[in-house]
Amino acid sequence: MSESKPQGVNDYGYRQFYLGSYSFARDEYFAHISWPGGSHMISVDRFLRALMRDVAWNFFYGTVNFDEVFGTTNHYGTVDVFAGLYNGGYRAQNRQFVETLNGDAVRSTFAAILEDWTNEGFDPFAAPEETGTPFGAKHGSNLGAVRRNRVVAQRMVGLKNDTPLRSDATGNPVNRQFSDVDQGEPEVHAEPGFEDEVHAFNFFAYLSRSDVTWNPSITSAVKNSLLCPTTEEYMLPIIHGNDRVEWFVQLSDEINWDVQDRETGAPRARVVMKPGDVAAMPADIRHQGYSPKRSMLLVWENNDSTLPELYASKKLKPNPVDF
Amino acid sequence: MPRETRFGSLAHFEKGGVQVINDDPRNYAFSNLFEVASKAEPYEKVAVGKNLKYVLEAIRAEGTSPWYAASHDEAAIVMDGEIEIRLVKLQEKIVADDHEGTTILEGAPKGQKMGHIVARRGHMALLPKGAAYQFHAALPGVILLQTIGGDLTAQRWKDICQS
Numbered sequence: 001m002s003e004s005k006p007q008g009v010n011d012y013g014y015r016q017f018y019l020g021s022y023s024f025a026r027d028e029y030f031a032h033i034s035w036p037g038g039s040h041m042i043s044v045d046r047f048l049r050a051l052m053r054d055v056a057w058n059f060f061y062g063t064v065n066f067d068e069v070f071g072t073t074n075h076y077g078t079v080d081v082f083a084g085l086y087n088g089g090y091r092a093q094n095r096q097f098v099e100t101l102n103g104d105a106v107r108s109t110f111a112a113i114l115e116d117w118t119n120e121g122f123d124p125f126a127a128p129e130e131t132g133t134p135f136g137a138k139h140g141s142n143l144g145a146v147r148r149n150r151v152v153a154q155r156m157v158g159l160k161n162d163t164p165l166r167s168d169a170t171g172n173p174v175n176r177q178f179s180d181v182d183q184g185e186p187e188v189h190a191e192p193g194f195e196d197e198v199h200a201f202n203f204f205a206y207l208s209r210s211d212v213t214w215n216p217s218i219t220s221a222v223k224n225s226l227l228c229p230t231t232e233e234y235m236l237p238i239i240h241g242n243d244r245v246e247w248f249v250q251l252s253d254e255i256n257w258d259v260q261d262r263e264t265g266a267p268r269a270r271v272v273m274k275p276g277d278v279a280a281m282p283a284d285i286r287h288q289g290y291s292p293k294r295s296m297l298l299v300w301e302n303n304d305s306t307l308p309e310l311y312a313s314k315k316l317k318p319n320p321v322d323f
Numbered sequence: 324m325p326r327e328t329r330f331g332s333l334a335h336f337e338k339g340g341v342q343v344i345n346d347d348p349r350n351y352a353f354s355n356l357f358e359v360a361s362k363a364e365p366y367e368k369v370a371v372g373k374n375l376k377y378v379l380e381a382i383r384a385e386g387t388s389p390w391y392a393a394s395h396d397e398a399a400i401v402m403d404g405e406i407e408i409r410l411v412k413l414q415e416k417i418v419a420d421d422h423e424g425t426t427i428l429e430g431a432p433k434g435q436k437m438g439h440i441v442a443r444r445g446h447m448a449l450l451p452k453g454a455a456y457q458f459h460a461a462l463p464g465v466i467l468l469q470t471i472g473g474d475l476t477a478q479r480w481k482d483i484c485q486s
Contacts, residue, residue, distance in 0.1 A: 178328055181328055181445070184443070187441035189440070191437055191438045194438055197437060197454070200442050200446055223471070225470075252329060254339070266345065268345050269342060269345075271353070273339045274339040278356055278371045302375060322349075
């Protein structure tokens with residue numbers, strides 16, 4: 001039995017979708033989510049921006065909170081789709097609802113919603129100043145934008161048979177807010193026979209040509225150590241709940257982070273990051289970032305698949321170092 | 324309206340910080356890699372990030388480094404300055420496959436020259452498995468190194484982090 005049952009369109013031209021016990025509908029301004037015993041509304045711009053990340057990231061690491069109520073938790077094969085699970089008020093009254101569903105089924109349904117509900121001229125990956133409005137009745141689509149995925153280099157961007165570099169020729173012009181970033185390439189002098197191993201590239205120029213925001217993509221890998229830089233503008237459209245420690249290195253400009261308790265959303269700290277600042281995000285928090293100017297952020301992940309269980313069972317402490 | 328993109332450097336960096344509401348700032352191990360490098364010895368490898376066995380090291384590049392090798396790839400991001408990276412294909416395996424982290428070599432490595440790279444701020448270079456490498460910087464610079472914690476990794480969190 002398929003968990004996704006798209007039906008006809010509503011008065012605004014949008015399809016309604018079903019996933020497990022959930023139903024999803026949209027009107028001109030809002031996404032409406034219903035489940036047995038409850039319902040929720042999210043402004044459709046926020047919903048589509050969060051949905052874009054959840055689909056492109058394949059649910060990422062841990063929890064993707066669309067807002068304070070609705071979201072997903074990745075179990076790397078299955079996905080919890082929840083309402084109120086990480087909300088102190090819902091939990092106190094036992095009003096949360098969660099279903100564990102096949103990850104592929106969730107992703108295909110979410111991708112179908114994204115494709116149907118995203119109108120022509122709106123790019124959920126773009127900064128608000130760079131794109132059109134998501135609101136109104138159904139008008140066209142933007143399939144090229146919503147079918148983008150995060151870049152996943154196997155060893156390092158630019159190596160032979162790995163993720164390609166970006167240039168004007170590849171359709172990646174320098175972003176308007178990075179027009180002053182030096183585009184000069186390193187001098188690479190390889191002896192004959194070593195052309196594929198002597199490798200360097202302009203990492204900041206590569207980032208300056210990213211056409212998406214808040215989309216950590218793998219640039220280099222050392223075993224399970226993944227450098228996942230991203231360019232940020234406006235605000236992270238999700239509240240990311242960690243299932244492991246991740247680290248941030250601020251490469252340019254400034255991001256402010258609101259950090260909350262992962263389970264309840266209770267505020268824990270604000271972290272202000274300026275160029276060269278390095279900070280861990282502990283394994284028991286959720287966070288949301290704000291970047292007034294487009295900035296470059298290095299997100300550093302440990303891709304070890306055993307970590308979520310080790311942190312959940314408290315075999316590992318949520319903070320990365322003791323001192 | 325386009326605005327200037329701000330990067331940090333040894334000569335100019337400005338730190339943010341953790342503003343605690345209900346937490347311990349040490350949970351965030353907050354530091355600034357330029358500040359760390361400004362107080363480090365040349366080519367000292369100071370961990371500024373640690374994710375179990377993996378580390379990010381801040382390295383002050385100044386003058387010519389020893390030769391290094393590792394049993395795995397490493398990646399170097401030049402955060403400040405201009406740095407030459409010299410590469411030699413090792414004639415014999417010097418570092419055991421199960422020995423992780425950077426190993427320092429005694430003297431010059433034996434093997435074929437692979438080439439060299441001149442990298443400036445914002446450039447990323449591969450330090451490939453099976454190669455020996457050496458850094459040279461005529462003026463002080465900063466490298467952020469993606470590697471695995473090893474014999475040379477200095478951990479002094481109390482000295483570098485907000486508490």
